[in-house]
Structures are given as C-alpha cells and as structure tokens.
Amino acid sequence: xxxxxxxxxGGSGYGGSELLRILLAHPNAEIVFVTANEHAGKTVTSVHxxxxxxxxxxxxxxxxxxxxxxxxxxxxxxxxHGQALHLIPRLPxxxxxxxxxxxxxxxxxxxxxxxxxxxxxxxxxSKFVYGLTETNREAIKTAKYIANPGCFATASLLAVAPMVKxxxxxxxxxxxxxxxxxxxxxxxxxxxxxPQRMTSFYAYKPFSHQHVPEIxxxxxxxxxxxxxxxxMTHSLPVARGxxxxxxxxxxxxxxxxxxxxxYQHFYEDSFFVRMVEGSPDINxxxxxxxxxxxxxSSGRNVVVFSAIDxxxxxxAGQAVQNMNLMFGLDETTGLKLVGTNP
Ligand SMILES: NC(=O)c1ccc[n+]([C@@H]2O[C@H](COP(=O)([O-])OP(=O)(O)OC[C@H]3O[C@@H](n4cnc5c(N)ncnc54)[C@H](OP(=O)(O)O)[C@@H]3O)[C@@H](O)[C@H]2O)c1
Numbered sequence: 001x002x003x004x005x006x007x008x009x010g011g012s013g014y015g016g017s018e019l020l021r022i023l024l025a026h027p028n029a030e031i032v033f034v035t036a037n038e039h040a041g042k043t044v045t046s047v048h049x050x051x052x053x054x055x056x057x058x059x060x061x062x063x064x065x066x067x068x069x070x071x072x073x074x075x076x077x078x079x080x081h082g083q084a085l086h087l088i089p090r091l092p093x094x095x096x097x098x099x100x101x102x103x104x105x106x107x108x109x110x111x112x113x114x115x116x117x118x119x120x121x122x123x124x125x126s127k128f129v130y131g132l133t134e135t136n137r138e139a140i141k142t143a144k145y146i147a148n149p150g151c152f153a154t155a156s157l158l159a160v161a162p163m164v165k166x167x168x169x170x171x172x173x174x175x176x177x178x179x180x181x182x183x184x185x186x187x188x189x190x191x192x193x194x195p196q197r198m199t200s201f202y203a204y205k206p207f208s209h210q211h212v213p214e215i216x217x218x219x220x221x222x223x224x225x226x227x228x229x230x231x232m233t234h235s236l237p238v239a240r241g242x243x244x245x246x247x248x249x250x251x252x253x254x255x256x257x258x259x260x261x262x263y264q265h266f267y268e269d270s271f272f273v274r275m276v277e278g279s280p281d282i283n284x285x286x287x288x289x290x291x292x293x294x295x296x297s298s299g300r301n302v303v304v305f306s307a308i309d310x311x312x313x314x315x316a317g318q319a320v321q322n323m324n325l326m327f328g329l330d331e332t333t334g335l336k337l338v339g340t341n342p
Contacts, residue, residue: 012036015078018316026334151314241282280307289317
C-alpha cells in the first residue's frame with residue numbers, strides 16, 4: 001500500500017505533538033506538511049525535542065489557498081475551537097479531515113451555539129461522523145470527515161456506553177471526572193498553569209462543561225438513553241491523564257461477574273479497551289492509546305472506573321485509530337504503544 005499523505009494543522013501544541021510522535025512512527029503514514037501559528041518557521045524538533053532524530057520538517061503557516069494544498073489524502077486539525085470550522089469547508093473535495101476540536105461534534109446548531117458560542121459551518125456539519133472508534137466503527141470506515149471526541153467525553157463514554165446499551169439503567173447517571181493539566185493545551189494561563197495545579201485540586205464548570213451535550217448526543221446513538229446525566233469535571237495535579245468514576249442504579253441486581261461479562265462482550269473486538277481488576281490507574285495508560293476500565297457492583301448500585309491518556313486515546317491516538325479505519329487499515333496500526341513503568 002502506498003503511504004497515506006498527511007497534513008497537520010496546529011502541530012506545535014500538545015495534540016499536534018502527539019500526532020507527530022505517532023504518525024512519524026506509523027508504517028503507512030507520510031507527513032507532507034505541518035502548520036503552526038507563532039511557531040511557524042521553526043523546525044519541529046526545536047519545539048518538540050522528543051522528536052529529535054525522527055524528522056527534518058519545519059512548521060509553516062497554514063496555506064492561504066486551501067483549495068490547492070498539494071498531494072494530501074487526509075488533514076488533521078489540532079487547533080483551538082472555532083478554527084477548523086472555517087478551514088475544513090475550504091479543503092479540496094478529495095481530502096479527508098479529522099478534527100480534534102469541538103467544532104463539528106454537536107449536531108444541534110442551538111446546543112452548539114450555547115456551549116461554544118459559535119455557529120455551525122453549514123451543510124458540511126451533516127457529513128461529520130463522531131469518532132469514538134469502539135462504538136462507531138462501521139460509520140467511521142466510510143466517513144470523509146471525523147469529529148474526534150473530546151478527552152473527557154472519551155473516558156466517560158467508554159465507561160458509560162455498555163450500561164446504556166444494556167437497557168438496565170434506572171435513575172440518573174453520575175460521571176465524576178478528573179483531568180491532568182495538559183488538557184488545557186500548551187499555553188499557560190493563570191488558572192490552568194501547572195505550577196498552580198500541581199499541589200492543588202479543584203472542580204470547575206459544574207453543569208456547564210462543553211462535553212455534556214457531546215456525551216448525551218452519543219449515548220442517545222448507542223442505546224435507549226433517557227436518564228439524567230450529572231457530569232462533573234476536576235483538575236488533577238498530574239500532567240497527563242483522565243480518570244472517570246461513573247455511578248449508576250440498575251433495575252435488577254447485578255454481580256461483579258454479570259458486569260464483567262457485559263463489558264467484556266461489549267468490548268470483545270476492542271484491543272484498546274482493557275478490563276482490569278480493582279482500579280484503573282493513569283500510570284498504566286499514559287502515553288498509550290488504551291482505556292482501562294474496572295466494574296463493581298453492590299446490589300443495584302454500580303460504579304465503573306475508566307482511565308485514559310487525554311492526549312492519546314483522548315485526542316491524537318484515537319484520531320489515528322480513526323484514520324486507520326478510514327483507509328482500510330487495522331485500527332491498531334502504528335498504535336500498539338506500550339506504556340511505561342512507573
Ligand atoms: N489537550 C488535550 O488534552 C486535548 C484533548 C482532546 C482534544 N483537544 C482539542 O484539540 C485542539 C488542540 O488542543 P491542544 O491541547 O493541542 O492545544 P495547544 O497545545 O494550545 O495547541 C494549539 C495549536 O494551535 C495553533 N494555534 C493557536 N492559535 C492559532 C491561530 N490563531 N491560528 C492558527 N493556529 C493557531 C498553535 O500554534 P502556535 O503554538 O504556533 O501558535 C498550536 O499548534 C483543541 O481544540 C482542544 O480542545 C485537546
């Protein structure tokens with residue numbers, strides 16, 4: 001197979017850095033160009049020093065005329081919200097696109113406006129497929145445009161989807177999720193800068209996080225979802241990782257074994273979801289594309305824990321997993337990244 005020719009828009013940030021790390025080692029990928037804004041003109045390895053020895057590419061400004069971006073099969077967008085919205089509609093018709101931002105995740109224009117203060121890009125919105133690989137594989141295989149899920153949404157949906165699909169839920173679903181500081185991107189801000197967070201722990205955006213409608217929308221596609229969702233986000237004093245604790249009440253009593261069977265069956269074809277004993281741990285998923293999940297029950301109460309690396313399964317890794325499917329490759333190609341210990 002000839003190599004997939006790739007453009008990366010926004011390669012100088014954290015998501016772009018991970019796209020480069022994964023794609024430079026991917027056997028079927030060839031990066032044609034990579035853009036940056038303030039870092040345009042610098043070599044990739046002067047910004048991402050972990051990539052020394054792997055590339056001679058330099059960051060360039062995004063081309064003004066996107067209708068002629070050369071021989072590119074797929075473009076990845078790792079830009080702040082509100083940018084891909086204007087860029088993807090201007091790509092040549094033959095170019096596929098995978099957007100890591102929230103620009104195309106929400107189908108309802110009013111809800112999108114409420115959470116992102118942006119207008120939909122127009123008709124192109126209906127051509128986007130939601131890129132949670134494990135629950136949307138068949139649609140992703142034939143998609144031209146992918147709205148890659150948010151990091152919190154990925155950790156939450158992978159934990160919650162099997163319960164919704166089971167049809168056994170009563171009462172509300174509570175998702176209590178925590179993220180590391182790289183979730184806020186590479187530019188420090190007063191309230192998100194790591195020195196402020198590394199010895200601290202706090203909650204933010206109660207009932208208003210932009211991943212709420214995304215999770216609700218996809219759960220309604222996965223199963224018969226009519227529960228109330230309470231979703232809460234917190235800042236963890238770590239650089240990478242998301243941990244979600246998800247609480248449910250079921251209509252019948254379930255044993256741990258019942259739950260384990262339910263999840264194992266749901267994820268039987270999913271290499272990147274690992275069922276674990278006890279608690280998942282951010283340590284064992286960081287730098288990998290894995291989502292570790294554990295399940296626990298007490299009568300009709302169920303708690304499910306999940307852990308991912310926000311920049312890999314929560315962003316660049318899942319984006320490449322989706323690219324693999326869009327180009328007829330095994331979804332694990334270039335993604336069997338073994339974690340580190342410790
Ligand atoms: N961080 C995560 O855990 C995570 C997870 C899932 C999804 N996402 C989403 O992925 C996207 C990228 O996130 P990130 O964490 O990688 O952000 P980031 O570290 O802040 O990087 C942003 C990138 O966009 C470029 N950029 C910024 N302003 C620009 C402008 N005005 N015009 C053109 N390029 C501009 C930056 O280039 P310069 O640095 O050269 O200016 C950089 O390459 C966001 O939409 C985010 O919500 C992030």
